[in-house]
Amino acid sequence: xxxxxxxxxxxxxxxxxxxxxxxxxxxxxxxxxxLACGNARWLIRLSDAGEVIAVPPIVPVPLTKRWxxxxxxxxxxxxxxxxxxxxxxxGPIVPDNLARLILLSVRAGEQSCGILVERVLGLRNLAQFKxxxxxxxxxxxxxxxxxxxxxxxxxxxxxxxxxxxxxxQVGA
Numbered sequence: 001x002x003x004x005x006x007x008x009x010x011x012x013x014x015x016x017x018x019x020x021x022x023x024x025x026x027x028x029x030x031x032x033x034x035l036a037c038g039n040a041r042w043l044i045r046l047s048d049a050g051e052v053i054a055v056p057p058i059v060p061v062p063l064t065k066r067w068x069x070x071x072x073x074x075x076x077x078x079x080x081x082x083x084x085x086x087x088x089x090x091g092p093i094v095p096d097n098l099a100r101l102i103l104l105s106v107r108a109g110e111q112s113c114g115i116l117v118e119r120v121l122g123l124r125n126l127a128q129f130k131x132x133x134x135x136x137x138x139x140x141x142x143x144x145x146x147x148x149x150x151x152x153x154x155x156x157x158x159x160x161x162x163x164x165x166x167x168x169q170v171g172a
Contacts, residue, residue, distance in 0.1 A: 009054050013052070019123070030125055031046055031124070032044060032125075032126060032155065033046055033049055033102075033120065033123060034124045034153070035119070036117065036121055037088070037093070038118075039090070041121065041152065042153065042155075042156055043153050043154070043156070044155070045158070047105060049103070050104055051102075053074070053100065053103065054100065054101070055101050056073070059072070065169075065170055065171070066086055067086035069082065069083050069116065072101075072114075074103070079112045079113055079114050081113070082167070084115040084116055087115075093117070093118055098118065098119040099117065100116075101114040101117075102114055102116075102117060102120075102158075104158050115158075124147075126145070131143060131144070131145060131146075132144040132146045140157050140158075140161040141155075141157075142155040
């Protein structure tokens with residue numbers, strides 16, 4: 001990773017922390033982190049995302065499903081890495097400068113893991129969305145939303161995802 005990429009990521013995280021510090025509890029509760037992955041838009045609670053980082057080196061683990069990319073050493077701790085697009089049944093993500101690893105917070109689960117997404121779209125306020133009709137979906141899908149352009153966003157619960165049997169079964 002280049003020095004510029006590290007500085008940009010550090011600036012992004014510092015700006016995000018500063019913006020969150022100035023928000024009221026109600027504003028933080030209605031804020032979601034927007035993600036793009038698998039030709040879809042996703043929303044997650046800020047409290048479920050422990051950290052957003054550039055994609056670190058990943059060591060593959062044999063005899064696992066194609067969406068389980070392997071493990072990564074992040075500040076001395078091993079984290080499982082899941083390709084979120086491939087987990088959803090889509091094509092694998094090719095890590096580039098926009099791809100990010102969303103580490104699950106302790107609140108989201110006991111596992112040290114992260115989901116690889118194509119890009120982070122920034123903070124979104126639920127007040128700017130209107131509810132959309134849901135479809136038959138996994139238990140970790142929370143609510144479907146429509147933005148001002150009628151684009152669909154799916155809110156997910158990372159705690160439920162981390163406990164989902166399909167997510168936990170990485171063996172091929």
